[in-house]
Structures are given as structure tokens and as C-alpha cells.
Amino acid sequence: xxxxxxxxxxxxxxxxxxxxxxxxxxxxxxARPAPLRSLRIVSAGxxxxxxxxxxxxxxxxxxxxxxDISGHRSQPLMQQMLDDAFVVLCMTExxxxxxxxxxEPAPKNLFLFREFxxxxxxxxxxxxxxxxxxxxxxxxxxxxxxxxxxxxxxxxLLAAKPA
Numbered sequence: 093x094x095x096x097x098x099x100x101x102x103x104x105x106x107x108x109x110x111x112x113x114x115x116x117x118x119x120x121x122x123a124r125p126a127p128l129r130s131l132r133i134v135s136a137g138x139x140x141x142x143x144x145x146x147x148x149x150x151x152x153x154x155x156x157x158x159x160d161i162s163g164h165r166s167q168p169l170m171q172q173m174l175d176d177a178f179v180v181l182c183m184t185e186x187x188x189x190x191x192x193x194x195x196e197p198a199p200k201n202l203f204l205f206r207e208f209x210x211x212x213x214x215x216x217x218x219x220x221x222x223x224x225x226x227x228x229x230x231x232x233x234x235x236x237x238x239x240x241x242x243x244x245x246x247x248x249l250l251a252a253k254p255a
Contacts, residue, residue, distance in 0.1 A: 097178035106137030106166035
């Protein structure tokens with residue numbers, strides 16, 4: 093049996109946005125039928141150090157949604173992660189640009205987390221690092237808002253994926 097497809101979520105330091113996004117995706121995937129349910133989620137940062145604790149406000153913001161990410165530890169983005177990923181989801185255009193410039197080869201399925209939102213929507217999720225809990229909750233809510241369109245896009249991509 094083949095390994096489950098991996099969704100890689102990327103931000104800067106892998107202590108705020110990408111751990112929150114990974115937690116939200118894990119929660120959302122668990123409530124969906126296969127193949128979404130079987131997706132594996134990994135998060136990393138383009139400028140992350142290994143083993144940093146997730147920010148306290150990220151933990152609190154997700155705990156309010158019933159999701160525990162307190163055990164997350166940061167990890168730097170590595171080429172092998174990109175090679176292994178079926179889809180890479182970035183928080184900002186600068187994350188996508190860094191990956192496109194530095195990865196060899198660049199991932200084929202490289203998107204913004206909010207890329208599949210309606211045209212009028214802001215596509216980037218700003219870094220809440222150092223901000224108030226309210227700012228972290230706003231970032232969380234921007235991710236939650238994107239989940240329906242993102243899950244549908246992932247479902248379509250999976251359906252088109254060669255076996």
C-alpha cells in the first residue's frame with residue numbers, strides 16, 4: 093500500500109502560522125472521507141530553527157477551537173520535505189518566492205493557503221508573531237475561512253493524481 097500523500101504547510105519560523113494551519117488541517121481531514129482523511133500533514137519554516145516551542149498564543153488560539161498543538165516543535169524546511177510533498181501550502185507570496193528560488197526542483201503543487209478563496213479575498217496570512225491573542229485569533233480565523241475552498245481544491249488535485 094502506498095504511503096499517504098503529504099501536505100506540507102510552510103511559514104517563516106514554524107512556531108505560529110504553519111503549526112496552526114497543520115492543526116486545523118488535521119482536524120478538518122479527520123472529518124472528511126478518504127482520500128482527504130488519509131492525507132499526512134507536515135509543517136516547516138523557511139527560516140526555522142529545530143526544536144523551538146510553538147508560540148503560546150498559537151496554542152491558546154487553537155485550544156479555543158478544540159485543537160491541541162502544544163506538542164509541536166519547529167523544523168526548518170528541507171528539500172526532502174518538498175520532494176516528498178504532494179502539495180505545499182505557504183502563508184505569503186514571499187514564502188512561495190523563497191521556495192521557488194531555492195528549491196531544486198521547485199514543487200509543482202505550490203500554493204498559498206488562501207489561494208483558492210474567492211477573488212476579492214486577501215490571499216496572504218500575516219505573521220502574528222509577538223502580537224496579542226486577538227491577532228493570533230485573526231490569523232486562525234483567516235485559515236478557518238479558507239478551509240472549505242482549500243479542501244475542495246485538495247480533493248480535486250487528489251482525484252487527478254496518478255495512482
